[in-house]
Amino acid sequence: KERNSKSNVKPKACRPIILQRKHTVLNNSASVKQSDGYISRRKSNVFEEGANTICGIEQINQNTNNNASVKQSIVKYEQSELSASQPWCPTHNETGSQAPQIKNETEHINLIQEQCNVVASSCKQSILQGPQNSTNNIMTKQEPGFSNNFSTQTLPFHIQGMKPMFQNIPVQGFQLRGLNSNNQSAVQEVPVQNHFQMHGNTEHYSYQHYEAASDIQHSYNNIQVPGYYQQPIQPSSMHSGHLVAQPRQDHFQNTMSVGMTPNTHYQVHGFRTPGKFHDQAVDDSLTNITWLGRMGVNNFMPVPLERERKVFERDEKRGRPPYSYMALIQFAINSSSAGRMTLRQIYQWIEEKFPYFISAKPGWKNSIRHNLSLHDIFVRQVTTGSKASYWTLRSDLNIRPLTLDSVRGTSQHSFQESPNNHETTWSLQTVAQGQKPILPRLPPRPYILLPVPLINNETNEKEFSPNVQTSTFFNSTPISSQYGDRENRRSSSQECSLLADSGFVSDISVFTPSTHGRNFLGCLISRLERQFLNSDCSPMLSQTRVTSGTKRSTKKSRKEPLKTLHDSFNSSVNFEKNEVAAQSKYPSSPSSASQLLHCKPSYKKDKHKSPKLMTEESFNEILEDLGSPFKSCLARGPDVDSMMSPRSDPASRKRRCSWGSPESSKEFQHRSKTEREVTPSSRCIRRVKSCVGDLRQNYADMQQKNLTQLPTSTPLNKNKWQKTKRCNDMDLEDSKENMLQCFQNTTKQRDDQWCNDKSDEIGEHSIPSPIPSSSKNPAFDFFHDLIGSVFKTPDKPSHFESLTPERVPLADITHQHKDTNDINVESSAVSESIAPPNPSLLSPKYEPLDTSFSKLLDISGGSGTFSRHNQFSDVPDLSLSWSNFSHF
DNA sequence: CTATGTAAACAAC
DNA sequence: GTTGTTTACATAG
Numbered sequence: 001k002e003r004n005s006k007s008n009v010k011p012k013a014c015r016p017i018i019l020q021r022k023h024t025v026l027n028n029s030a031s032v033k034q035s036d037g038y039i040s041r042r043k044s045n046v047f048e049e050g051a052n053t054i055c056g057i058e059q060i061n062q063n064t065n066n067n068a069s070v071k072q073s074i075v076k077y078e079q080s081e082l083s084a085s086q087p088w089c090p091t092h093n094e095t096g097s098q099a100p101q102i103k104n105e106t107e108h109i110n111l112i113q114e115q116c117n118v119v120a121s122s123c124k125q126s127i128l129q130g131p132q133n134s135t136n137n138i139m140t141k142q143e144p145g146f147s148n149n150f151s152t153q154t155l156p157f158h159i160q161g162m163k164p165m166f167q168n169i170p171v172q173g174f175q176l177r178g179l180n181s182n183n184q185s186a187v188q189e190v191p192v193q194n195h196f197q198m199h200g201n202t203e204h205y206s207y208q209h210y211e212a213a214s215d216i217q218h219s220y221n222n223i224q225v226p227g228y229y230q231q232p233i234q235p236s237s238m239h240s241g242h243l244v245a246q247p248r249q250d251h252f253q254n255t256m257s258v259g260m261t262p263n264t265h266y267q268v269h270g271f272r273t274p275g276k277f278h279d280q281a282v283d284d285s286l287t288n289i290t291w292l293g294r295m296g297v298n299n300f301m302p303v304p305l306e307r308e309r310k311v312f313e314r315d316e317k318r319g320r321p322p323y324s325y326m327a328l329i330q331f332a333i334n335s336s337s338a339g340r341m342t343l344r345q346i347y348q349w350i351e352e353k354f355p356y357f358i359s360a361k362p363g364w365k366n367s368i369r370h371n372l373s374l375h376d377i378f379v380r381q382v383t384t385g386s387k388a389s390y391w392t393l394r395s396d397l398n399i400r401p402l403t404l405d406s407v408r409g410t411s412q413h414s415f416q417e418s419p420n421n422h423e424t425t426w427s428l429q430t431v432a433q434g435q436k437p438i439l440p441r442l443p444p445r446p447y448i449l450l451p452v453p454l455i456n457n458e459t460n461e462k463e464f465s466p467n468v469q470t471s472t473f474f475n476s477t478p479i480s481s482q483y484g485d486r487e488n489r490r491s492s493s494q495e496c497s498l499l500a501d502s503g504f505v506s507d508i509s510v511f512t513p514s515t516h517g518r519n520f521l522g523c524l525i526s527r528l529e530r531q532f533l534n535s536d537c538s539p540m541l542s543q544t545r546v547t548s549g550t551k552r553s554t555k556k557s558r559k560e561p562l563k564t565l566h567d568s569f570n571s572s573v574n575f576e577k578n579e580v581a582a583q584s585k586y587p588s589s590p591s592s593a594s595q596l597l598h599c600k601p602s603y604k605k606d607k608h609k610s611p612k613l614m615t616e617e618s619f620n621e622i623l624e625d626l627g628s629p630f631k632s633c634l635a636r637g638p639d640v641d642s643m644m645s646p647r648s649d650p651a652s653r654k655r656r657c658s659w660g661s662p663e664s665s666k667e668f669q670h671r672s673k674t675e676r677e678v679t680p681s682s683r684c685i686r687r688v689k690s691c692v693g694d695l696r697q698n699y700a701d702m703q704q705k706n707l708t709q710l711p712t713s714t715p716l717n718k719n720k721w722q723k724t725k726r727c728n729d730m731d732l733e734d735s736k737e738n739m740l741q742c743f744q745n746t747t748k749q750r751d752d753q754w755c756n757d758k759s760d761e762i763g764e765h766s767i768p769s770p771i772p773s774s775s776k777n778p779a780f781d782f783f784h785d786l787i788g789s790v791f792k793t794p795d796k797p798s799h800f801e802s803l804t805p806e807r808v809p810l811a812d813i814t815h816q817h818k819d820t821n822d823i824n825v826e827s828s829a830v831s832e833s834i835a836p837p838n839p840s841l842l843s844p845k846y847e848p849l850d851t852s853f854s855k856l857l858d859i860s861g862g863s864g865t866f867s868r869h870n871q872f873s874d875v876p877d878l879s880l881s882w883s884n885f886s887h888f
Numbered sequence: 889c890t891a892t893g894t895a896a897a898c899a900a901c
Numbered sequence: 902g903t904t905g906t907t908t909a910c911a912t913a914g
Contacts, residue, residue, distance in 0.1 A: 324892060343904065363894060365903095370894080373906050380905080389904080 321354045325364075325371040328354070329378060331404040333393050340381055340390035343369065353404060 321328070332349040333341050341349065347365060351357050357364055372378045372391055381390040 326892080361894090366895070367893065369903095369905060370907090371892090372904095374892095 320356055320360075325367050326375055326377075327402060329368060329371055329391070330393065330402040333378075333391060334403045338390075340392040342388060342390055343372070346372075346391065 323331070328350050329346055331353070332346045333339065335349060336345070346368060350368070372380075377394045379392050379394050381392050
C-alpha cells in the first residue's frame with residue numbers, strides 16, 4: 001500500500017514461491033551448517049513447492065583435487081504479470097532483477113529448466129570440488145549420529161526477481177542418496193536452513209524488527225498454508241507508526257548451507273513433499289542429471305519419499321480437502337454476504353463445496369461444532385427475539401478474510417474432480433497461488449523467571465511470603481484448562497500444562513516465554529520441598545484424573561475433573577481412597593487403574609501391569625533433584641565448565657544431541673550469535689532442562705525396575721523415548737551414562753560447592769531461594785535478587801567477562817531511559833507496585849548489557865508477539881517490560 | 889510444545 | 902435430534 005501510494009504505479013508482480021510445510025521427515029536427522037558456522041540439528045522441514053522449485057544436484061562418484069570455492073548461481077525467477085490482487089509482489093525495479101518477460105508457459109518452463117540446470121551443474125561442480133581427503137561416507141552412521149561425520153560445504157545461491165524475503169526459499173532440502181558403510185544404498189534428507197521463520201501476519205513488522213532479527217538465527221519454518229489460522233497481532237502489541245518496511249535486502253541474501261560430506265557417493269535432489277505424484281520410476285542412476293530436464297512447472301517431482309507418498313495417498317484417497325475445519329468454517333462464513341451463518345448453513349455450504357463430506361463419517365459435523373466452540377475467532381451471535389443463532393467471525397481480528405477463492409487461486413486450476421466418487425486431486429500449486437506471502441514472526445525473547453504471588457485463602461490476598469502453606473497455594477491455583485476462559489483456550493492451556501508426562505510439574509512450561517507470567521514452578525517446587533520433603537506423600541499425578549481412554553464405551557458417567565492443584569495433589573496422595581470413592585460415586589466410570597490397563601495400548605504394549613504410586617523416597621529424590629539445580633541455577637554465577645557452550649564442547653554436543661540438544665532449543669537458536677554463548681540465563685535454562693532429562697531418565701529407570709508407575713496419560717518408556725528422540729540403544733545407554741555422570745559428578749558437586757561457598761559468603765542459607773523473603777515489596781525484592789545474582793560478580797571473572805563482551809555503565813542506562821520518559825506501567829497490579837530498584841544494590845562492577853539486559857527485562861512478549869493473557873485469573877500477570885523500569 | 893482431528897459426555901433446547 | 906460446550910486422547914509437525 002505504501003509503495004503504491006508513493007509511486008502511484010501498479011507494481012509488476014512476480015509470483016512468489018509458496019511452500020507448505022508438510023512433514024517433518026526426519027527428526028533431528030541432519031545437521032545444517034548455518035552461516036555463522038553454528039551447526040543446527042533442528043528438525044528438517046520438508047516443503048512442498050508451489051509454482052516452481054528448483055535445484056537438483058547430483059553427486060557423482062568421483063573425486064577431484066580441485067578445491068575451488070563454491071560458485072554462486074543465480075536463478076532468475078519467473079516474472080509475470082499478475083493481477084492487482086497480489087499487490088504484495090515486488091516490482092521489477094524494486095528487486096533489481098533483470099527478469100525477462102515470459103511470454104508463454106513453454107518459454108517459461110524452458111527458462112526454469114535452463115536455470116535449474118545452471119544451478120544444478122554449479123552445485124554439482126562445487127560438490128565435486130570439495131575437500132578431497134575425506135573418506136567419510138555419508139551413511140556410515142544412521143541418524144542421528146550420522147551428522148557427526150559430516151563436513152559441510154556451502155552452496156550459495158539465491159533467486160533474483162523475488163521479494164527479498166523470499167530469495168532464499170527455493171530449495172528446502174536435499175535428498176542425499178548414497179551408500180552406507182555396508183555399501184548399501186541409503187537416503188538422507190538434508191534440510192536447508194533459512195533464516196526466517198515465515199509465519200504470522202504481514203502488516204505489523206517494523207523495519208527495526210528486521211534489523212533486530214537479522215543477526216538471530218531463524219529457521220525457515222513455514223509459508224502460509226491455506227486455511228491456516230493467522231493469529232492476530234494484538235493492536236496493543238504493535239509498534240505504532242511502523243508500517244511494513246521493506247527489509248534490507250542483505251538481510252535475506254543468506255546463502256544456504258547444507259551439511260554434506262564431500263567425496264562420497266551421493267545424489268542430491270531437491271525434494272518435495274507430495275503434490276501430485278508421478279509414479280514414475282525413480283531414476284537411481286548416480287550419474288544421471290537428466291531428470292532436471294524433465295522438470296516443468298507442473299512436473300517437478302524428484303524422488304518422493306515413501307512416507308510422504310503414503311500420507312498423501314491416504315489423503316488423496318479420502319478425497320479430503322486440504323483445509324482444516326477451521327478454515328472450512330471461515331470459508332463458509334466469509335462466503336455469505338451477511339458474514340454470518342447458522343450451523344446448518346455451514347454444514348450445507350461445506351457439503352456443497354466439498355462433496356467429500358456428504359459421504360464422510362457423520363463425525364465431521366461434530367468436529368465442525370467443536371471447532372466453532374473451540375476457536376475464538378468464531379463468535380456466536382444470538383439474535384434477540386429469534387431463536388436463531390448465527391456464527392460470525394470475530395471482527396477485531398486483523399487478518400485477511402479467508403475465502404475459498406483466495407486459497408484456490410484461479411478457478412480453472414483449482415481442483416479437479418476425479419471420475420471416482422469424491423476423490424479429488426488438489427493442485428497444491430494453484431492452492432498456493434492465491435496465497436499472500438507473510439512476514440517472519442519475531443523471535444521469542446529471552447526471559448527470566450518471576451515469582452507468582454500466591455493467594456491466601458483466608459485473606460484472599462496475594463502474597464509472596466514463604467510461609468504461605470502449600471495447601472493454600474494449591475487450593476487457589478487452578479489447573480490450567482483447555483477452556484479456562486475464552487481468551488486462553490486450547491493453545492495457551494496446552495502450552496501451560498503444569499504436569500509433564502513424567503508426572504511431575506512440567507519443566508518446559510516454565511521456560512517458555514509465553515508462560516512467563518504464570519511461572520509458579522519455582523514457588524511450587526520450593527513449597528513442595530519445604531513442606532513435603534520429609535512427609536508422607538506421593539507425587540502429583542496427571543493434570544486431571546484419567547477419565548477416558550482411547551475407546552470409551554458409551555454411557556459412562558464421568559468423574560469430576562480435578563479443578564485445582566489441590567485436587568490433583570489430593571488425588572494423588574489419596575489415590576486409592578479416591579478411586580474407591582469415585583467408584584461409588586461414578587459406578588459406570590472406569591477406575592483409573594482399569595483404564596490404564598484396558599484403554600492404554602501403550603501400557604499394555606509395554607507390559608506395565610498395574611499403576612503404582614511413586615514411593616516417597618523416589619519422590620523426594622526427584623524433588624531434590626529438581627529443586628536444587630533449579631535454584632542454584634538462578635543463584636550461581638557463570639559456569640562454563642559444566643555447561644560449556646556446545647559449540648566449543650563437541651563431546652557435550654554429542655552427548656546432548658540424542659536427548660534434544662540445548663542448541664536445538666528455540667531459546668538457544670533465537671539467541672544472537674554473541675548471546676548464544678553461555679549466559680547466566682541460558683545456562684539456567686539448559687541446566688534445568690538437562691536436569692529434567694536426568695529426572696526423566698530416573699523415571700524410566702524406575703519404571704523399568706517396576707519401582708513406580710505413574711498413571712499419566714502418556715507413559716514414559718524406552719520405546720517412546722527412542723521413537724521421539726530417534727536414538728538407538730547405544731545412544732540411549734551412552735547418553736544416559738554421560739548425562740548421569742555429567743550431572744552427578746560434575747554439576748552437582750559444583751552446585752554444592754558453590755552453594756557452600758555462597759553460604760559462607762552471604763551468611764544465609766546455602767541456596768538462595770527463588771521465593772523472596774517477606775518485605776515491603778517482595779516482587780521487586782525477588783526480581784532484584786534474581787537480577788543481582790545473575791549479574792553478580794562471578795567467581796570466575798574471566799569467564800564472565802569473556803561471555804559478555806559489551807557492557808555499558810549503569811549510569812548510561814539510567815540516563816538513557818530517563819530521557820526516553822517512556823514510562824508505560826501496565827495495569828497489572830504487580831507491575832505498578834514494583835518500586836524503582838536501587839542501582840547501588842546491583843553489582844557495581846558488572847553492569848548488564850544494555851541490550852541483553854533489557855531483553856531480559858522485557859519479557860512482556862513485545863511487539864509482534866502474542867501476549868497471552870494470564871491463564872489464571874486470580875494470579876496477576878507479572879509481565880514486565882523494560883519500560884516499567886525506566887527509572888532503573 | 890502447538891495445531892488439528894476425532895470421539896464423546898453432557899446440557900439446553 | 903440439534904446445537905453448543907467441554908473434556909479427553911491421538912497424531913503430525
